[in-house]
Amino acid sequence: MDHNIPSTMRQIGLITQFEMTKRFINRGGMFALAAFTLVWALIILFPVERASSLLMNPSFKELVNNLAGPETFNQLFAAPVAEYAVLWCIALYVFPMFSLFISADQFCSDKQRGTFRFLTLRVSREQLFFGRFIGQMLIQAVLIIIALLATFFLVLTRDSSLLLPSMSAAFFMLINLIIVLLPYVAVMAVFSLIAKTARQASTFAIVLWTITSIIISIINTQYPNLAFLHYILPGSQISSMINSLGLSALTFAPIPIIQTIILLFLGKVIIQRSAL
Secondary structure, eight states, X not given: OTTHHHHHHHHHHHHHHHHHHHHHTSHHHHHHHHHHHHHHHHHXXXXXXXXXXXXXXXXXXXXXXXXXXXXXXXHHHTOSOHHHHHHHHHHHHHHHHHHHHHTSOSSHHHHHHTOHHHHHTTSOHHHHHHXXXXXXHHHHHHHHHHHHHHHHHHHHHHOGGGHHHHHXXXXXXXXXXXXXXXXXXXXXXXXXXXXXXXXXXXXXXXXXXXXXXXXXXXXXXXXGGGGGGGGGSTTTTHHHHTTOOGGGGGGXXXXXXXXXXXXXXXXXXXXXXXXX
């Protein structure tokens, strides 16, 4: 048993490496990466830069505090680097949406091409499932780093003395965003086992999210004691994380981690029992 562990880890590592290579080395992957970089460059150059100027404006801070209350966004206004505070608010909502589409094709193409059986002759289904998941998470991490680096250079052009605060803010934001995205990539791993195409997997995710959200809202209205049901959905904690930066945001980490464990277990069961 002990001898199988290094072999299993090595196989998962190879699958992960291949997933990364497939995403970033081929022409389609490079084009998608360039498009992503361009989109985030526009987001950072316009909404982030302009909103960060507002965030540093005392008059704007006073207006928001009067409208929402002094404790509602106190951590955002107290952030040492305003650009990262604004990026945090945007990234918490934009990256999960990106992940639903970027990670939708974890197994759909294999089913269409009939290559799943060929792959499972060389690795186990579990190794393939977890290798693909880890590879997709590393892809998400690379995309997050691109956005953080772009913001980092924007901050330094404004004030070079913010070097260390920017590095700290970027590090904690990277960790927090990766944790936030875990259940999104996990749920797409599950849907990609069920759906025939990547587009269908994304559609399934959006439709199920919408229906489940409506049902939970109705239940919560009738039975307030069942408010905990909203934790079923990935991203249920995001609205509460807006005013949490750095270490304080990590207090929400158990929610997406538990969701991810449940979803990965479900995916493991499905891939083992499916005739793919």
